[in-house]
Amino acid sequence: MSALEFELNALPGIGADLLREITRIYESSVPMPTAVHAIPSVPKVGRGMARLPELWALIVDSSSRLASPWMSGHMDTAPHPAAALTQAVVAALNNNLLFRELSPFASDIEEHLIAHFTRALGLGNDWTGLFASGGSIAGLTALFAAVGGYAGAGEGRDRFRLLMPESAHVSLRKAAIVLGMIERQIQRIDCDDAGRLDPAALEQSLRQLPGGARPIVVSVLGTTIHGSVDDIAAVAALCARYGAWHHVDAIHGGALAYSHHHRHFLSGLDQADSITLGPQKWMYVPRVSAICLLRGQQRLDDALGLPLPYSIGERPHRGRWGLQGSRPADAVVLWAILQTLGTDALGSIIDRLIGLTTKFHELLTESQTLVPTHKPDLNLQVFRIGKADRSGDRLAAIQERLAAAGATWMSISRWRDEVLMRAVLLSPSLTEAHLRQFVRDIEKAADQTA
Numbered sequence: 001m002s003a004l005e006f007e008l009n010a011l012p013g014i015g016a017d018l019l020r021e022i023t024r025i026y027e028s029s030v031p032m033p034t035a036v037h038a039i040p041s042v043p044k045v046g047r048g049m050a051r052l053p054e055l056w057a058l059i060v061d062s063s064s065r066l067a068s069p070w071m072s073g074h075m076d077t078a079p080h081p082a083a084a085l086t087q088a089v090v091a092a093l094n095n096n097l098l099f100r101e102l103s104p105f106a107s108d109i110e111e112h113l114i115a116h117f118t119r120a121l122g123l124g125n126d127w128t129g130l131f132a133s134g135g136s137i138a139g140l141t142a143l144f145a146a147v148g149g150y151a152g153a154g155e156g157r158d159r160f161r162l163l164m165p166e167s168a169h170v171s172l173r174k175a176a177i178v179l180g181m182i183e184r185q186i187q188r189i190d191c192d193d194a195g196r197l198d199p200a201a202l203e204q205s206l207r208q209l210p211g212g213a214r215p216i217v218v219s220v221l222g223t224t225i226h227g228s229v230d231d232i233a234a235v236a237a238l239c240a241r242y243g244a245w246h247h248v249d250a251i252h253g254g255a256l257a258y259s260h261h262h263r264h265f266l267s268g269l270d271q272a273d274s275i276t277l278g279p280q281k282w283m284y285v286p287r288v289s290a291i292c293l294l295r296g297q298q299r300l301d302d303a304l305g306l307p308l309p310y311s312i313g314e315r316p317h318r319g320r321w322g323l324q325g326s327r328p329a330d331a332v333v334l335w336a337i338l339q340t341l342g343t344d345a346l347g348s349i350i351d352r353l354i355g356l357t358t359k360f361h362e363l364l365t366e367s368q369t370l371v372p373t374h375k376p377d378l379n380l381q382v383f384r385i386g387k388a389d390r391s392g393d394r395l396a397a398i399q400e401r402l403a404a405a406g407a408t409w410m411s412i413s414r415w416r417d418e419v420l421m422r423a424v425l426l427s428p429s430l431t432e433a434h435l436r437q438f439v440r441d442i443e444k445a446a447d448q449t450a
């Protein structure tokens with residue numbers, strides 16, 4: 001048998017090992033790997049399928065454990081096991097959203113979910129969109145459409161002005177520069193201390209634009225540092241008054257589509273021109289999964305469409321739109337998790353985590369050492385430990401101490417001129433007891449580094 005032939009008869013033997021390793025991923029509670037492992041070098045003669053379980057064990061032992069509720073420092077969690085298992089099926093199929101014949105089911109699912117999110121977010125019937133590989137690519141796609149896309153072929157780009165809150169994700173600055181904008185075309189709009197865009201500052205910037213300028217305004221539904229939500233409706237009204245394209249970065253907060261109690265944050269969203277969503281952040285699917293929604297099929301065709309000469313078919317291939325060529329069938333994984341959990345359960349998890357974050361804010365307020373620096377809108381809470389830390393040295397020492405103890409892991413973020421501890425409460429297994437332990441762990445580590 002040639003080594004490249006698929007050894008299907010090995011599958012039953014290692015299937016149980018695979019499930020054991022996956023179970024171990026979900027059961028491990030220590031966030032960081034405890035041992036450093038040597039990486040076996042690439043062999044001339046392969047080890048064979050039967051040795052795969054050893055590699056899986058090595059991978060699991062050496063990786064961070066996103067499923068652990070103690071791992072509460074990033075907008076990243078382990079996907080729901082149903083999504084992880086479906087990902088294996090999707091990977092084996094390797095269907096490609098580029099062409100219909102390479103994704104007969106997945107392309108239909110992509111369309112089905114675009115329509116689903118349009119409804120779930122309360123958008124009009126004229127919304128459309130596409131999946132993109134990650135939030136940065138989805139944001140780039142939206143801003144590319146805003147500056148005219150393929151239709152303009154780069155014509156007149158110097159007239160565009162991008163107005164972004166100072167809290168906007170760095171990927172939007174990257175996108176602006178990729179799109180050929182220069183510094184004077186990119187303006188930062190002041191925010192409040194929790195990173196919410198100040199509509200008055202935005203209006204002033206819009207008013208001061210030179211004649212003939214074409215403004216593009218970004219607002220954020222769930223900022224990356226504070227999880228704050230901009231006043232989308234106020235920004236929408238200003239965009240309408242000044243003729244600006246309104247892009248809403250809902251990569252994190254788009255999950256509120258399923259919330260039972262916090263849907264007021266979505267108000268005004270239906271008047272946007274483009275919206276990006278990031279299911280990989282708060283919908284418990286694996287990377288990559290992001291969506292760029294656009295108002296108007298014509299815009300999608302004009303700005304983001306180019307014909308593909310490689311395979312002529314009856315229905316338009318979904319690869320004719322957007323920036324990417326090949327795209328994974330990640331829409332199918334998202335669809336499977338929505339089928340498995342249902343939107344009610346997802347909404348309840350989201351609401352419960354927002355409630356827990358409010359509780360965490362209360363616990364921090366009661367602490368002698370830990371100081372929350374904002375009231376949370378969603379499931380992120382930033383806080384100071386003792387005095388303001390400008391260098392981040394003390395926080396790094398605290399974080400290291402916590403990691404060594406196998407305890408709470410939170411990230412360290414810079415906001416303006418201060419470095420802060422950042423908690424993202426994302427694990428569905430989080431409870432109030434965890435929050436109390438977070439506070440105790442961090443207070444103790446802070447004492448030891450005082």
Ligand SMILES: *Cc1c(COP(=O)(O)O)cnc(C)c1O
Pocket residue numbers: 075134135136137139169171220222223224249250251252278290
């Ligand atoms: C994470 C994030 C992004 C970028 O998404 P990636 O998938 O990491 O490229 C964009 N905007 C916001 C608000 C984010 O939190």
